[in-house]
Amino acid sequence: MSGVVLVVGSGGREHALTLALASCPAVTSVLVTPGNAGTLAAPKASHITLPLKDHQAVAAACVEHGVSLVVVGPEDPLAQGLANSLTAAGIKVFGPTKEAARIEADKSWAKSFMNRHSIPTAAxxxxxxxxxxxxxxxxxxxxxxxxxxxxxxxxxxxxxxxxxxxxxxxxxxxxxxxxxxxxxxxxxxKLVGEEISVLCFTDGVDAAMMPPAQDHKRLGDGDQGPNTGGMGAYCPCPLASQQDLDIIKKDVLQKAVDGLRKEGTPFVGVLYAGLMLTVDGPKVLEFNCRFGDPETQVLLPLLEGDLYDIMMACVEGRLGKVTVPFSQDKSCVGVCVVSGGYPGGYPKGKTITGVDEVSGEAGVQVIHAGTKREGSSLVTSGGRVLAVVVTGAALRDTADRATQLAGRITFEGATFRRDIAARATKVTSRSAD
Structure with a gap:
């Protein structure tokens, strides 16, 4: 079945989703609202301006353009009930209802939910x-x-x-x-240990777990400086043992999916668990009701299945009948390049150079976030500007290459971390010795 997909959002996550969906044979076109300079240039993609808080207008646009699936990237529209409104209008949505999205939108409620369903978390x-x-x-x-x-x-x-x-x-x-x-x-x-992100696709019954990733939230090398939305990520993360992953699948993700369904709010979409690997086992720091950013940028290049087919299986309640394969022998590393001053105030409109040269390298994607076109120039328009994402065999070599290529993209005030995946590469180096 051919499909027109509407992707909602404007960040790096949405650029990565747009590229992955555009590669699916059944997808004929991808509409993005509001998008960025990267989504505008993506294959099969075009921008559409929609008033996202006017759900009826969004539904009408979906009907007009023959949209077969809406993929909601950020949490705000989900928490505001966009999926509820579109589903009521007969439009398929990959993303949870407002009620299920409470697992991210209301941390107090989420902690009580975890207690009710015996999901391990902090006091x-x-x-x-x-x-x-x-x-x-x-x-x-x-x-x-x-x-x-x-x-x-x-x-x-x-x-x-x-x-x-x-x-x-x-x-x-x-x-x-x-x-x-x-x-x-x-x-x-406060929980002590290594923090990882584990996401799963779910149709409200089954959960298909993705490989573990690790985000880097602090601005500076060595986890120094203020918290950010994320300075980079890598996947898979070797810091989680197979026993950890088995516990996360059974006692975190599946329990959450089952709990939400039993409470009358089945969750359809991507459920994201932020976890600490403590001496007492994995414990949940938080749940998110959508793909992570920047985790999405390093997960999707490793997905060997058809993203559109997987999302439709979730929406149609048949995830248990499809396979969700990820590469078993590759690593992916993303290094975010951010504006000077981020996560505080930062200038906009700085001319960006080097993107075409870097994106032309084998195994490399330049994922746009805070970018826009001004005439023939690519300029900054946000704090997290873009990410250099490299897929390769060995994690250390892949991380080194991503870091080196990030340095070739320039704009006034550009900043990036040089130690993405460093903790994991120490582990893999020790195991190789």
Whole structure:
């Protein structure tokens, strides 16, 4: 069945999804709203301007353009019920309902959900006043704290503190920095270990797990500096043992899928578990209701199945009947190049050079995020500007190549990390010795 796909979003994740969907034989065209300079240049792709908060207008556009599947990239439209409205209009959507998206959109609810379904996570408490949160913090004997905005905060609403004093200061920061999202605060015991991301496709019953990836959230090398939306990622992550992955499949992802279905809110789409590999086993830091960014950029190049077919199987409730194969002998590394000043204020409109030369290299994709066209020039339009994504055999060589190529893309103030996948390459080097 031929298909027209509408991809919703404007970041690197959506460029990666657009490229993967455009490569599927059954996909005749990909419409992207609002998109970026990368999606605009992608095969089979074109941009369409839609008022995403006007769900009826989006539905009407889908009917007009013969859209067979809508793929929602970011969390905000899902939390606002776009999938509900489109499904009610008879349009197929890869992405959960507003009710199922609460697993990301409401961290307080998500923690209670994990408790109800015995999904391993950190000890925690939820507060609606800063004073109550601080009183609780000062009574705990924890080695550290994670203070979180309960609502959506673009991946930046978490502050990790090693002392009670710092945690109390974090409460004030969260409360004053994230508007309504920070008015309910979750205080958790700090978990210690390696953090990984494990995603799965799901039709609400079955869960097809993807290989583990590792994101790098801090701005600077050696995990220094402020949290960002993600400075790079790699896949697969060798830090998780097969026993860890078995536990994650059975006791995290499948339990979450089953729990949401049993509570009357079946989850269709991609469920993302952010996990800490602790001495007591994997524990959930958070769930997300969509593909991760930048994890998507390093997962999809390793997918050996047809993304459109897999997504349609999820939407049509037949995921258990299709295979979801990933490469067993390749690694993928993505290095994000960001604007000077990010994640704080940053300039826009800086001319970007080197993209065509780098993207012409074998096994390389340049995935656009904060880019746009001004005449014949490619310029910056966001904090995370683009990612250099390299697929290769050995993880260390692949990471070295991605880092080297990231340095060949230039614009005023360009910044990138030079240690993406460094912790994993130490592990693989030791195992090879």
């Amino acid at each position: 925690h408490q939820t507060f609606i006043t800063t004073q109550e949160a601080k009183t609780f913090i000062n009574k705990q004997q924890w080695a550290g704290f994670a203070v979180k905005a309960s609502g959506l905060s673009a991946g930046k609403g978490v502050i990790v503190a090693d002392t009670a004093a710092d945690a109390c200061q974090a409460v004030d920061t969260i409360s004053s920095s994230f508007g309504e999202a920070g008015q309910t605060i979750v205080v958790e015991e």
